[in-house]
Amino acid sequence: MEQTKNREIALLNMVQALLAGGSLAVAVWAVATDGFKSGTDTLFLVMVCLLLALVFSIGPMMWAAQQGLISNPLAADQSEAHGGNRENAVVWIALLVLTGIEVLLAYVHLNITLMLIILMGLSIIKAVLIIAYFMHMKFEKMSFILTIVPILVVLLCLFVVFFPDGMRVKNLRSTQVPSLEEQQAAEK
Amino acid sequence: MAAEAKAENLAAEWNGGVLPYKIGHRKLGMWLFIMSDSLTFCALLIGYSYARASSENWPTPFPFSPSIIFSSMMTLVLLSSSLTMVFAVAAAKRGEKKIARTWILATMFFGAMFIVLHVTEWFHLFHEGLYFDALPDEWLAKWPGSSKLFGATFFGITGLHMFHVLTGVIYLGVIAARIKKFNAEDVETSGLYWHFVDLVWMFVFPLLYLLSVDFSAVGH
Numbered sequence: 546m547e548q549t550k551n552r553e554i555a556l557l558n559m560v561q562a563l564l565a566g567g568s569l570a571v572a573v574w575a576v577a578t579d580g581f582k583s584g585t586d587t588l589f590l591v592m593v594c595l596l597l598a599l600v601f602s603i604g605p606m607m608w609a610a611q612q613g614l615i616s617n618p619l620a621a622d623q624s625e626a627h628g629g630n631r632e633n634a635v636v637w638i639a640l641l642v643l644t645g646i647e648v649l650l651a652y653v654h655l656n657i658t659l660m661l662i663i664l665m666g667l668s669i670i671k672a673v674l675i676i677a678y679f680m681h682m683k684f685e686k687m688s689f690i691l692t693i694v695p696i697l698v699v700l701l702c703l704f705v706v707f708f709p710d711g712m713r714v715k716n717l718r719s720t721q722v723p724s725l726e727e728q729q730a731a732e733k
Numbered sequence: 734m735a736a737e738a739k740a741e742n743l744a745a746e747w748n749g750g751v752l753p754y755k756i757g758h759r760k761l762g763m764w765l766f767i768m769s770d771s772l773t774f775c776a777l778l779i780g781y782s783y784a785r786a787s788s789e790n791w792p793t794p795f796p797f798s799p800s801i802i803f804s805s806m807m808t809l810v811l812l813s814s815s816l817t818m819v820f821a822v823a824a825a826k827r828g829e830k831k832i833a834r835t836w837i838l839a840t841m842f843f844g845a846m847f848i849v850l851h852v853t854e855w856f857h858l859f860h861e862g863l864y865f866d867a868l869p870d871e872w873l874a875k876w877p878g879s880s881k882l883f884g885a886t887f888f889g890i891t892g893l894h895m896f897h898v899l900t901g902v903i904y905l906g907v908i909a910a911r912i913k914k915f916n917a918e919d920v921e922t923s924g925l926y927w928h929f930v931d932l933v934w935m936f937v938f939p940l941l942y943l944l945s946v947d948f949s950a951v952g953h
Contacts, residue, residue, distance in 0.1 A: 633819045644809075644812070650943070652801075668935050672932055676932070679924075680924075680928045681822075704779045711783035711784070711786030712786045715787055715789070
């Protein structure tokens with residue numbers, strides 16, 4: 546009885562892991578073949594795939610956590626004295642170093658798209674450091690973290706969905722259709 | 734057995750009680766405010782990015798020296814103020830209110846310094862001819878057909894951020910002045926607000942300054 550149950554659980558987890566991997570593969574495929582050329586459409590597809598991968602990976606991850614295969618990196622070790630001044634000073638130095646790298650990148654003049662991606666990546670790392678250590682989020686109760694963080698990430702991503710359209714707007718002003726003045730000049 | 738114990742722990746994690754999240758209502762309120770405020774700033778920054786991406790031309794007017802070095806100094810000041818705020822919260826948690834007050838005053842000092850530096854920069858830009866609705870003639874000659882939205886987005890975003898810094902300095906001033914009446918969590922709540930202001934600058938600085946570096950002068 547117990548053996549059958551375990552086998553079923555393992556099977557279910559395998560199916561979910563496969564689905565998660567498949568969703569991730571579709572996301573990678575969408576980025577690789579299209580490279581965000583079609584703007585919002587690809588971004589939407591990628592985000593849906595990533596969310597699906599996340600949902601499907603919950604089961605296998607929880608199973609792995611129960612088996613002790615992985616541990617939650619966010620869960621603070623209660624026995625350790627946390628949030629000490631020394632730790633915060635180290636975080637501060639890390640933030641300064643990351644800012645220094647950003648300024649250095651601005652000095653060497655990279656391609657603007659590459660620059661935007663690197664700067665946003667570094668800024669997100671800085672934001673996570675500030676939220677986790679300075680704002681003490683790492684040491685809050687898990688239910689509180691799960692209440693605040695995921696919804697905020699989803700909402701902010703929803704804003705970002707608009708951005709690629711900005712690059713497309715220029716091309717929407719069709720060059721084939723003559724302007725009103727040109728039409729009037731042609732009529733004369 | 735172990736799995737059942739874990740499941741019980743998980744259930745306990747989501748149980749109600751007097752303090753379901755193990756934090757007070759003021760701190761929870763501050764987190765909810767920070768969530769909504771981050772959406773405001775996100776909307777502004779995405780609006781700026783959209784305007785920039787959809788414009789035919791966009792000025793990149795800041796020379797590395799002195800503009801970028803100056804704004805890097807502002808970043809350093811703001812990051813330092815975050816560190817002093819962390820020390821203030823730590824002291825308040827230990828119950829050393831006088832030390833906490835000193836650190837809060839240091840944070841206010843850095844905050845005020847940030848505002849002074851920022852206003853100096855604003856007046857410098859006004860002097861060059863950049864306004865909410867107008868670009869300097871030299872910039873228009875250098876980046877022909879560029880959008881006037883540069884001034885609107887630049888002053889809009891940095892202005893709202895500076896307003897947040899100013900509010901934060903006043904907020905910390907109230908906390909410092911009446912620190913005996915406030916408990917450690919109140920100090921921590923004001924710290925949350927201050928770190929959030931710092932956090933926003935971590936996105937404003939690269940997007941508005943580092944992506945607007947003028948390379949024409951250096952001869953790249």
